Amino acid sequence: PEHLATTEGRPPAGMSIRITTPDGSPLPPNTDGEVRLRGEAVCQGYLNPDQSAEVFDADGYLITGDLGHLTPDGYLVLTGRSKDVIIRKGENISAKEIEDLLHRLPGIADVAVIGLPDRTRGERVCAVVEQPPGAA
Structure with a gap:
């Protein structure tokens, strides 16, 4: 188990x-x-x-x-x-670093940061956030 x-x-x-x-x-x-x-x-x-x-x-x-x-x-x-880099307008952005920062906020129970396609930027940063139980 x-x-x-x-x-x-x-x-x-x-x-x-x-x-x-x-x-x-x-x-x-x-x-x-x-x-x-x-x-x-x-x-x-x-x-x-x-x-x-x-x-x-x-x-x-x-x-x-x-x-x-x-x-x-x-x-x-x-x-x-290992492949958690989002490339936005030529800049490498670590999804894990952003997740770690967001995890520190009190209104976030869990978070996943991903890159989404963007025509002008290459990728845009998207955070999928779960609120803590009982949050409004």
Whole structure:
């Protein structure tokens, strides 16, 4: 029951998960890094080989853009995102930094910051906010 509440679970049969540094070096259990997947349920690549080369490593693992770690007994714990940059008029904006600032406000129980397409700016910053229970 504890694993169900605190992890994403173990990989199913036919699926392999690696936690690595950005250059692909493996990390030990309980060390956060990039989450990479390989297996029957993962697409094999894109029609354009250049696109596949950007998101698959040399061993065929999909670089998911998620951050996390494996517990010593093989359960996956997701802890963040590596691709949380919003590009607005050429400026890189960290979604996590904005989320951290908004979490400090008393009228916000939870928040997710995402980039939405914008014709003139490239992307616009959007915050999806959950109010605390009982808020008006």
